[in-house]
Amino acid sequence: DQQVKQNSPSLSVQEGRISILNCDYTNSMFDYFLWYKKYPAEGPTFLISISSIKDKNEDGRFTVFLNKSAKHLSLHIVPSQPGDSAVYFCAASRGSTLGRLYFGRGTQLTVWP
């Protein structure tokens, strides 16, 4: 049962424009959400996170938005750069599970010049 879903397997964006990656979840007990970036044959690297008590968190070019009522979060990257091309994973956790992360299937972002 996939509790975290990324319904778009791929996204292609022109350099300089905004990239919006979406993620939906089904478990209302999730209270912490994270985005990871992954290159082939490498481990994921942490990008940005958000607690369920917030609806927005910003770090440089990256902003994560959380809509708890819709059980939806999104990652905005602006401006997009070719180096952002990678697979982006959405993950969720809840306090009672001691940090266990539930991952989506990932979205391949391609930023072209």
Place this chain on the structure above:
Amino acid sequence: GAVVSQHPSWVICKSGTSVKIECRSLDFQATTMFWYRQFPKQSLMLMATSNEGSKATYEQGVEKDKFLINHASLTLSTLTVTSAHPEDSSFYICSARDPRQGDNYEQYFGPGTRLTVT
């Protein structure tokens, strides 16, 4: 930031043999480490949660006798794939939480180990 290493990064073994993969937290002590498996173009699948000084907690469907996990110290967890078969070929990744971060659930991932069983 916290650093997690894995060794080896790439290994080829013959069917029927066993392979050990190490996961180390380099600049922090991790009471909990996680082992994931990733198939091509698939998500990260949690295999087990490794707890220092106690038995690992395996996810449903993961054979504990085939994937032996030992978390003998606060900086080292090992995954041993026993009697490996070609279907065990995959990308194995470990991660760890830095307990100094409190309620922050961020996990730091190792670079992964590509296992190929011939």
